[in-house]
Amino acid sequence: MRGFQLTAFKFAAIVAFGGFIFGLDAALISGTVRFITAEFTLSDLQVGTVVSAPGFGVIFALMVTGRICDAWGRKTALLLIAALYLVSAIGSVLAPNFEMLVAARFLGGLAFTSLSLASMYIGEIAPPQMRGKLVSMNQITTVVGLSAAYFANYLILQASNADAAWVTALGIDQYTWRWMLGVEVIPALIWLLMLLQIPESPRWLVLKGRLDEARAVMGKLLPEGHIEPHILEIQESAAAAPTGSFRQQVAEIFKPRLRTAFWVGLVIAVAQPITGINAIMFYAPTVFEQVGIGTNAAFMQAVIVGVVSVMFTILALLLIDRLGRRPLVLFGLAWGGASLFLCSWAFSQASYELTVSSLQALAGANIDVSRLQALVGTAFETDVAFKQAMYQALGEATARANEGVLIQEAIRIDATLVLMGIMCFIASFNLSIGPVMWVLFSEIFPTYVRGVAIPFFALIVSTVSYFVQQFFPWQLNNMGATEIFLFYAACISVSLALLYRLLPETKNKSIEEIEAAMVRA
Structure with missing residues (x-):
């Protein structure tokens, strides 16, 4: 690698480290769901509010990010974002109640524009032949952050269950979820200091x-x-390019001359989050508990999700400038859709039934099993029906706090099939539309509107992501796993059909060459 290429790689790596912070922020919350639900006595929608608060915050941030980028520069905007991550992480750890936790996470959501801004910055400093790889670094650092978060959550959970003096002295057993969220503080500070070095x-x-x-x-x-x-x-x-005010630049995105870029951007912006990736990544332990493997194993499976994400994102990085953007997206969506259809079918075959031996196992989980005696031998065909029966028998708070072990003792399902389907879906996403979306965003829009266009379409991504995160707990308890996986599989199928028709190939082209091909005179 030549000197100028090494320099581009260095600056891209520093900026892409923000993806690591994003990954931490996004995934650390997944391990806290059970703890904050119990501590603050949260409903399904309140749980969704805590988890999705950053997704709501970024909607507002994206409305002004383009203006800040164009007025103050990309570097200044990145420094502001890093500072927001740091303040949000500290506020989340110290939050005394539900409202303050939501507020702190909302503040962190204002920093979630780091993904779109990083892709913009890297796309603008990268040599054309390196752009795909360097912009994809943003996705790699994100999935490394996700993986690190799942691993940290697993280690903290194991430590909280250990009978050791240092665990008690540090309060890990009492403040488990606060320790999980606290993992983000030091990396956020490091990124803020590193950004001072970039031009x-x-x-x-x-x-x-x-x-x-x-x-x-x-x-x-x-x-x-x-x-x-x-x-x-x-x-x-x-x-x-046309000149004008910020509002006129936004209006330019909708002009006929940018119609091709607009439709490609819109479809891929909706397609990426509507796959349901954030439901699985942000609620990973909760999702795996539905298979009946128990809480500890669910946290371990989340770690495996992180490892799979890293492996296939690296593979995408190696292939994106060799095979191109279009083949990766189309193959990945087809694979991902098939994987989620498999999960839906496996859950449709599941049944739930408590037995005498089940009650004996549950007795050790601080559950009043006498309330469940009347349900022994009753078979439930769906997870929704089983959960409702548990709520009525034990009370909603107790049933929700022990949901993992209750499902573990009652479910009859081909767990291997579901786990394989989820892992294949994670692999397909990180091989294709996960990293490729940001590469395309950095390429398909002309320079004069890029500072507005990337945040605009990132706003669409974030809005769809917000609704996915906000309503997933409610969907899980009211629609059930079968219907949720079927819904996301159907969304992937529609996205695949549209992108097969619309998606261009942009590999090995300069931004100006892409602009000449996609923008009408």
């Missing part, structure tokens, strides 16, 4: 007329002889 985006400097500064930055990122032609390309692109 401003050279494209932004050119657009602001700061050509000497742009040349200095480009001298680190491009080979000799390429700087002036590259500046000229950016200037020509900007000169040919």
